Amino acid sequence: MILKIIVLFGILAVVTARRSYQGYKVYEVHQNTREQADFLHEMEQSNENLDFWHLAKQLNGKAQVLVPPTEQRSFVADLMRQGFQFSVMIPDIENTIDDYSVPPASRKPVPVSKQILHNYLRYLDINEYIDELATKFPASVSVNQIGTSYEGRPLKTITINGNRNNSSVIFMDAGIHAREWIAPATALYVINQLVEHAHENTDILSNLTWVILPVVNPDGYEYSHEMERFWRKTRKPAGKCVGTDANRNFDFHWGEIGASSSACSDTYRGDAPFSEPESQAIRNALTKLKGQCKFYLSLHSYGNYLLYPWGYTSDLPDTWQDIDEVAQTGAAAIKRATGAEYTVGSSTNVLYAASGGSDDWAFAEADVPIAIVMELPGGGFGGFNPPASAIEKSVKESWLGIKAMALKVAQKY
């Protein structure tokens, strides 16, 4: 009886603790004119209750917006006044996330490596996996702690070294935005391929060292699993709200554009550049690799984009064609393999200007010649919440693009 009460209590605690998205809808809004595109952009900037999952600059594109029940009437009225074509893409987002939180796999008998394609692994399992690889393959793999998150979680990189005398480094990270779960899942698959299938990848291991940080923002990642599925930021308190957008927190044109000064905003830039331990960790790691690191690849979701500097201005860096060549190679490899299309370009020109991003900083301040943000596919229901059954197809496809880009970088440097 007592046990039953405890179990019931536990279930109730979990149910009441997690934020419900009941009645939240995702709208898809067509932007057919420049005025409509500007209107949506203005809406995104001015209303913190609307969660713009996707907003591109190009005309004839579609924005995707998560709207809470309290905002739906006025949102729809605004759209109708402006003559937008729109539809409901997901009628009740809560129904798509019912069984989303898989408990840490370490409690189950299935080894982590067998779950990479089928589950969104938790932070502890991800670290357990990379630690295991370091033990199993000591000659080619090592794990380092490059920082500690606000809540005290070690930020661990795995270094994969085909040949210890090589000098060029690829630094890849994932999960700076907590809710983009497919990004750490993709990083894990890349790690799996580079280590456990090394013999199939000698072309991108023989003269490259890979340093991979699979979860940049573990506090936010865990929070998005346990409490609030669509959490994006870090978890350090900021005034009356919580969290900073670590990808607006880098010290390069910090806070100039597309980065909010409001602590409650999802794109809050932080109270100072590098205010977050998570962005500091990337800064410190890339600073140590200055001169060696030739390719910085940051995995995000979603929308099938390969983006490069600048994020703070529509101008292009002098060497943009070098980056474009690498990104185009990745897009072509994916297109050839599966037919999936990626849009390639500078982030300001394809999306909207946003300063303080890690890619701008890596390129400008850490002297990394090729810096790319990969916005992975949405998959399944679309958006940030592809079902676990969509992981395998997505990560295998993305890996082909990442591999092709790495090969191009290996040829160039």
Ligand SMILES: [Zn+2]
């Ligand atoms: Zn992102």
